[in-house]
Amino acid sequence: MALTWKQKDLIEIGALSCDEMNTIFSVARQFKASAQHGSLPKSLLAGRTLVNLFLEPSTRTRLAFEVAAKKLQAEVITISGASSSLTKGESLRDTAQNMAALQADMIIMRHSASGAPNYLSQVVDIPIINGGDGAHAHPTQALLDAFTLIEQLGNIQGKKITILGDILYSRVARSNMECLLKLGAEVTIAGPSTLVPQGFAALGVRVCYDLRAALQDADAVMLLRIQHERQAATHFPSIGEYTSMFGLNQERAQWLKPDAIIMHPGPINRGVEIDSELADSNRSVILQQVTNGIMVRMACIHLCYAYHNGLPLQPEL
Numbered sequence: 001m002a003l004t005w006k007q008k009d010l011i012e013i014g015a016l017s018c019d020e021m022n023t024i025f026s027v028a029r030q031f032k033a034s035a036q037h038g039s040l041p042k043s044l045l046a047g048r049t050l051v052n053l054f055l056e057p058s059t060r061t062r063l064a065f066e067v068a069a070k071k072l073q074a075e076v077i078t079i080s081g082a083s084s085s086l087t088k089g090e091s092l093r094d095t096a097q098n099m100a101a102l103q104a105d106m107i108i109m110r111h112s113a114s115g116a117p118n119y120l121s122q123v124v125d126i127p128i129i130n131g132g133d134g135a136h137a138h139p140t141q142a143l144l145d146a147f148t149l150i151e152q153l154g155n156i157q158g159k160k161i162t163i164l165g166d167i168l169y170s171r172v173a174r175s176n177m178e179c180l181l182k183l184g185a186e187v188t189i190a191g192p193s194t195l196v197p198q199g200f201a202a203l204g205v206r207v208c209y210d211l212r213a214a215l216q217d218a219d220a221v222m223l224l225r226i227q228h229e230r231q232a233a234t235h236f237p238s239i240g241e242y243t244s245m246f247g248l249n250q251e252r253a254q255w256l257k258p259d260a261i262i263m264h265p266g267p268i269n270r271g272v273e274i275d276s277e278l279a280d281s282n283r284s285v286i287l288q289q290v291t292n293g294i295m296v297r298m299a300c301i302h303l304c305y306a307y308h309n310g311l312p313l314q315p316e317l
């Protein structure tokens, strides 16, 4: 397939065409096949410097970008908020411009403020990839979720995907809704009405407060963590009551079709949104999502760098 990509940065799914998303999946598939044969690509990134600027906690995204960049033979520097001069009052703009002056070739950024990576992309002339900003977007999570769904279900067009939990505060839910709808899925969002406002229906998703109805015809269910850190108010009486109403347990998993898969972006709260045994069961693809996150991020890094520098999009494997 011909590769289509015209993005210096990857900030949100809305900026990508379907062809560009399919280009990411195609390049990620090539990287995955090459890794399975034990070979590394002849990378455009060899000797280049990628800065992982993570100003909010992360395990999977930060490490997956780090592993991805190292597999592309880039040098990786990881900076947290606490270890940077941001703590001395330096602005984000000055921080990023100093990174570019120190010859960083790309910045991956996680920030608690929605819009921070977009702002950065306008003040430096190197690619910026959004590793999650506030409740706004987490594009690489949605892309790795879609990549995993294609691997598991064959394709996404016409598939029924239910996203269950804290939709209101979830950047993962927002990016996934956009991504899955673009790829032709039928998306249902479910959870307590306080966390799943009817307004989301305008995006083209089905809003459902009946858990059984939300689960019974799904090909995949994506569970979301309750984002306490972003909630100014309590949206349900207690965690125990959330679990009793919306937690996925063994009994409720019987409502799913026998071959439906269970997904979660992590971190999981065992015994809250998902029963621990279900998280470890053979219906769960949670760890496959994490592994696929490496190849999908290799593809995103490769494509943004290649486009920005006028280099071939097709990786040399």
Ligand code: CP
Pocket (backbone or CB within 6 Å): 057, 058, 059, 060, 061, 062, 132, 141, 265, 266, 267
């Ligand atoms: N899925 C996800 O973003 O996990 P981390 O917060 O650990 O990066």
